Amino acid sequence: xxxxxxxxxxxxxxxxxxxxxxxxxxxxxxxxxxxxxxxxxxxxxxxxxxxxxxxxxxxxxxxxxxxxxxxxxxxxxxxxxxxxxxxxxxxxxxxxxxxxxxxxxxxxxxxxxxxxxxxxxxxxxxxxxxxxxxxxxxxxxxxxxxxxxxxxxxxxxxxxxxxxxxxxxxxxxxxxxxxxxxxxxxxxxxxxxxxxxxxxxxxxxxxxxxxxxxxxxxxxxxxxxxxxxxxxxxxxxxxxxxxxxxxxxxxxxxxxxxxxxxxxxxxxxxxxxxxxxxxxxxxxxxxxxxxxxxxxxxxxxxxxxxxxxxxxxxxxxxxxxxxxxxxxxxxxxxxxxxxxxxxxxxxxxxxxxxxxxxxxxxxxxxxxxxxxxxxxxxxxxxxxxxxxxxxxxxxxxxxxxxxxxxxxxxxxxxxxxxxxxxxxxxxxxxxxxxxxxxxxxxxxxxxxxxxxxxxxxxxxxxxxxxxxxxxxxxxxxxxxxxxxxxxxxxxxxxxxxxxx
Numbered sequence: 001x002x003x004x005x006x007x008x009x010x011x012x013x014x015x016x017x018x019x020x021x022x023x024x025x026x027x028x029x030x031x032x033x034x035x036x037x038x039x040x041x042x043x044x045x046x047x048x049x050x051x052x053x054x055x056x057x058x059x060x061x062x063x064x065x066x067x068x069x070x071x072x073x074x075x076x077x078x079x080x081x082x083x084x085x086x087x088x089x090x091x092x093x094x095x096x097x098x099x100x101x102x103x104x105x106x107x108x109x110x111x112x113x114x115x116x117x118x119x120x121x122x123x124x125x126x127x128x129x130x131x132x133x134x135x136x137x138x139x140x141x142x143x144x145x146x147x148x149x150x151x152x153x154x155x156x157x158x159x160x161x162x163x164x165x166x167x168x169x170x171x172x173x174x175x176x177x178x179x180x181x182x183x184x185x186x187x188x189x190x191x192x193x194x195x196x197x198x199x200x201x202x203x204x205x206x207x208x209x210x211x212x213x214x215x216x217x218x219x220x221x222x223x224x225x226x227x228x229x230x231x232x233x234x235x236x237x238x239x240x241x242x243x244x245x246x247x248x249x250x251x252x253x254x255x256x257x258x259x260x261x262x263x264x265x266x267x268x269x270x271x272x273x274x275x276x277x278x279x280x281x282x283x284x285x286x287x288x289x290x291x292x293x294x295x296x297x298x299x300x301x302x303x304x305x306x307x308x309x310x311x312x313x314x315x316x317x318x319x320x321x322x323x324x325x326x327x328x329x330x331x332x333x334x335x336x337x338x339x340x341x342x343x344x345x346x347x348x349x350x351x352x353x354x355x356x357x358x359x360x361x362x363x364x365x366x367x368x369x370x371x372x373x374x375x376x377x378x379x380x381x382x383x384x385x386x387x388x389x390x391x392x393x394x395x396x397x398x399x400x401x402x403x404x405x406x407x408x409x410x411x412x413x414x415x416x417x418x419x420x421x422x423x424x425x426x427x428x429x430x431x432x433x434x435x436x437x438x439x440x441x442x443x444x445x446x447x448x449x450x451x452x453x454x455x456x457x458x459x460x461x462x463x464x465x466x467x468x469x470x471x472x473x474x475x476x477x478x479x480x481x482x483x484x485x486x487x488x489x490x491x492x493x494x495x496x497x498x499x500x
Contacts, residue, residue, distance in 0.1 A: 040224045149279050155287050158280055162257070165267050167281070169258045176213065176247045179205050179240055180375055180402070182367035196466070198362040198450075201402070204244075208233075211357050212248045216290045216333050223330045228356055230325050230336035232298055234343045234449070235361030236441045238403025241339040245294050248337065252290045257281055260296035261314040278320055282334075289333040295321075298338025298355070299346035322354045344452040352456055360453050363401055363441045370394040372402055376409040377426070381418040385425035393428040399440030408434040 055073070150158060162168035181201020190197040199207075211231055215222045233241045249256045259281070268277040285291035295301065300314035301321060325336055338355055340346075352358070364372065373390055377383075384390070397405065411434040412426075453459045 037226070044224075148283075149276060150283065155284065158284050159288070162280055162284060166263065167257055167259070167267070167277070168284070169256055171246045171249050171256045173250045174243055174246045176205060176209055176244075176251055179208075179243060179247060180368070180372055181205055181364065182371045184365060185367065186365075194470075196462070198365075199360070201361070201364055201368045204359060204361050207357075207359055208244050208248065211359075212335060212337070213251045216248075216252050216254070216335055219289075219331075219333065222333050227328075227330045228335070229328045230338070230355045231357045231359060232338040232340060232343075232351070232355035233359045233361060234340045234453075236363065236401060236445060236449070237341060238401035239361040239363070240402055241361065242296075245292065245337050245339065248335070249292050252292070254290040254292045255285070255288055257285065257291060257293045258296075259293055259317065261300055261312040261316065262296070264316070265312040274316065274320065278324060282324065285334045286332055291334045293334065293336045295336065295338040297340065299340045299343050299351065302346040302350040302354070304345065304347055318350075322350075325354060325356075344448060348452070348455045358453070358456055358458065360449060362449075363399060363446060366394055366398070368402075369397050369400070369405065372405050373397075373409070373431075376406060377413065380409055380413040382409075382413050382426055383421050388426045389428045393431055396432070397435060399442065400435060400438065401441060404435065404438045404440070407438065 061067075159168065179201070181204065183202045184197060184200035187197045187200075208231075211228045215225045215228060233244055235241055245256075248254070264277065268274060281293065285293065295317075297314070300306075300310075300312075301317050303314060306314060321336075328334055336355075343351065370390055373393055374384065377388075400408075408431050412430050454463060
């Protein structure tokens, strides 16, 4: 028994050493966390950097003030092109010579050559049959491809048709910088206190720029960067969802196609009509890129139960929309953008399968409200005076969206009031009355948005990571507490021995 115990102790020690070794090895590396996906742009940047180092870095351009071309550089570039062209021609000549040689050898063979020809003819007939089979196979493959319903029409006529039907619409010119919002300075502090902060309006603007504007602005970037096919912008009334759609279109100079259920209701009726509509949208969208396809009240497409009052047939695009989005390739600069006021009405799984990225717009924080009041007053002809306490105004307007603030500012700064500013400066009290007439965004509604967002794939991932972090922290504390107790017991025993 004693030997067995000793053997067990030795094994435990060895295991402990191994674990300790792993811990030491792991201690050298950083903790596992978020890892960036390797960028596809790095090889191109490295190539450009090496070209600069080899050719341009040590090149003396002091005497080349007019920046004239360098004949040697052009020769080097064109030499490769000429070589590839000549190589094709040489290959063709070599093939022709080879055929001539084969024909000459067959002639020299005489009778044997004739027999070979006869057998060759028979084989040729079989080969022809095989070829026919191949042709029929090709026809079968072509039949699988979708037919062009509008093959005889010009792109101008198709564009005109969409405009007349009200599907392809105009939009007001809005810059992305017009979507005002301040950076959230309290975000890091809240995270340290284990509170997940809501994104600020500045974060929303940045995300829309990164996913919607930058990739769509360049064909090369769109093909190389991660392919974002669809975005859904969710948020309370007045948070600027439609403004962001208009900003994407304005920054890109894109065509805006409106496929909102209310807009397409009564247009292109029936199954054949819907097929025609989607064909026109995709054909015009691909030929006249970039294109933004807007779907207002996106939750209605995947709503669980359609209200009896709703006569717009919101589920019309339910089956076709995910298929179209799935077929989009990186070469197609087409972006589907949906907006939603009540996303919890829809089936979360279907909605998230259709829309690749979901952006939740919160009510503005104190810093954003302060900036909004300041900028909007100045833009509407107002003046900032010492009597106008913007800090207090931003504080009491908690819960109001940018849309509500714009309404209040326009209500106060009428033409008559602007003319009176030199005699009667603005005060914060003037904005309180119009704000009091508007219902703010209550905490219940905000919590409903948070609850819905936690059910989305990204929300679930966040919750899982947070739970793992909490478990790790709890486990660490538990171990340290147990260790402390054990050490304490050891000390007591030692003291007892000394007393003896």
